[in-house]
Amino acid sequence: MAVYSLRRILWESYPVLVVCAVISLGAGLVLSSQTESINALPMILMMVPPINGINNNVCSILGARLASALHMGMIEPSFKRQKVLKGNTNATWLMSVGVFWFTSAIFFAIALISGRGVGQSIVLMFAFFVASMVAIAVTMLCTIGLAFVSFLKGLDPDNVVIPIVTSIGDIMGVTCLLIAIKIVIGV
Amino acid sequence: MVYKVNVRAIVIQGLSILVLCALIELAAGNVMERMKESLTVTLPALIVMIPPLLDLRGNINGALASRLGTALHTGVIEPRLSMSAELKVNLASSLILSFLASATIGILSVGIGALIGKTVHITALLVIAISAGVISGIILAALTVLVSIVSYKRGWDPDNVTAPLMATIGDLITMVSIFLIAILAG
Numbered sequence: 408m409a410v411y412s413l414r415r416i417l418w419e420s421y422p423v424l425v426v427c428a429v430i431s432l433g434a435g436l437v438l439s440s441q442t443e444s445i446n447a448l449p450m451i452l453m454m455v456p457p458i459n460g461i462n463n464n465v466c467s468i469l470g471a472r473l474a475s476a477l478h479m480g481m482i483e484p485s486f487k488r489q490k491v492l493k494g495n496t497n498a499t500w501l502m503s504v505g506v507f508w509f510t511s512a513i514f515f516a517i518a519l520i521s522g523r524g525v526g527q528s529i530v531l532m533f534a535f536f537v538a539s540m541v542a543i544a545v546t547m548l549c550t551i552g553l554a555f556v557s558f559l560k561g562l563d564p565d566n567v568v569i570p571i572v573t574s575i576g577d578i579m580g581v582t583c584l585l586i587a588i589k590i591v592i593g594v
Numbered sequence: 595m596v597y598k599v600n601v602r603a604i605v606i607q608g609l610s611i612l613v614l615c616a617l618i619e620l621a622a623g624n625v626m627e628r629m630k631e632s633l634t635v636t637l638p639a640l641i642v643m644i645p646p647l648l649d650l651r652g653n654i655n656g657a658l659a660s661r662l663g664t665a666l667h668t669g670v671i672e673p674r675l676s677m678s679a680e681l682k683v684n685l686a687s688s689l690i691l692s693f694l695a696s697a698t699i700g701i702l703s704v705g706i707g708a709l710i711g712k713t714v715h716i717t718a719l720l721v722i723a724i725s726a727g728v729i730s731g732i733i734l735a736a737l738t739v740l741v742s743i744v745s746y747k748r749g750w751d752p753d754n755v756t757a758p759l760m761a762t763i764g765d766l767i768t769m770v771s772i773f774l775i776a777i778l779a780g
Contacts, residue, residue: 411661411680416687417694424653424695431649432702435642439712442634449630453623459645460619460765461612463652464758468608471757498604505605506612513620570653573761577645 423570430574434459434581441585448592450518450531451584457510458539458580463573465506465543466550469499470568473554484555496547503543511536530591538587542579549575611755615762622648622769632776639707639714640776643723644769646699650727651768652761654695655734658688659756662742673743681739688735689728696727718779726771734764 438445438455445451472495476482481491511532518528553568562568626633626644633641661684665671671680700723707714738760745756 411683411687413683413687413690416683417690420654420657420687420691421694424650424691425698427649427653428646428695428699428702431646432642432699432706434645435703436706436710438645439638439641439707439710442638445630445634449627452630452633453620453627455644456622456626456648456765456769457616457619459648460622460762461616463649464612464615464761465608467656467757467761468754471754472604494601495604498601498608501601501605502608502612505609506616509613510616510620513616566657569656570649573649573652574646577649581645 419566423567427570427574430571431577434574434577437578437581437585441589444585444588444592448588450514450521451588453517454514454535454584455581458535458542458584459577461503461506461510462539462542462546462576462580465499465503466546466572466576467569468502469495469547470550470554470572473551474558474568477554477558484558486551492551496551499547500543503540507536507539507543510539531588534587534591535584538583539580542576542583545579546572546576607751607754611758615758618762618766622766625766625769625773629773629776637715637718637722637776638712639703639719640722640772642706642712643699643703643719644772646703647696647723647726647772648765648768650692650695650699651730651734651764654688654691654731655738655760655764656757658684658735658738659742659760662739663746663756666742666746673746675739675743685735685739688738689731692727692731693724696723696731699723699727718776721779722772722775725775726768729775730764730768730771733767734760737763 473482476491476495477484482489514535515528515532518531519525550572553572557568662671665680666673671678700720703723704714704716704719741756741760750756
């Protein structure tokens, strides 16, 4: 007996991939509308994959953990105070603070090496850090909400929640990054 | 069963893999910054499809990694590098999806680029989307099989280790493919 059917995998995955592509194209659209900022500070381009990639990784891990906890009955699908939910969000939050501090510090070093003053390098470092914290907070909320919805509707979290969360994460990451940079460099 | 959330263990485990991912993402960012000319001047609509192409790679390979993880744990696929029928179906589906979805992203980006009034080089954009999607798809499919088997044998958690690692390596390989093909396509 064949366990996997090619047709079934294609049929189930393609629509989700297209929905995600359309959401992520929103992130591309935001980027393409801000070419002035990018020309003024090309380093923005270097910040895009890290802010999106890390945001998506952190929230994918949270999504997978929540899906397992929901299926094992350790979390109820509601936003009220629950120990296991709180533990998971705290862990996710601490991880993001740690990894984004690390990344921000690297951007500080890169800015300094590429000939910017200490003051401007610090400003860029903080802009990246604050943008990533705002992006991750919103994406985490979406992850929790989508995990609950998919659990209640019986959708597979691996195939639905994580792809959609990463696409929302793309928009949040790019938007927060560009707003933060606009505030600090004024272009 | 008493289930305790060990915040400290999650954070320590997660952070080590995330720091590695951050370094790989920085390399991808470096490639993207080097493409500034193509992204803003020569092929201005190209930037629109970078987030969806990176995201697509993570989605297809994340799903492949999670199916392989389940298949390995349930014994449907054996942890050996041999082509079983199940492995073939999984690989074929991820490659067909890479092709179909990258083509869709290419077409949508061309449409969006035209709508927002950017100069659109239809052939160049479609060629970049499809070939970057398929080339990175082939490399990543092979890597995913390898990493899934290794991580199964070593007992790494597929959710916390394999999936983030594959998504991140996928970003770098996709960025490099886009970069090289954009140079070739002029």
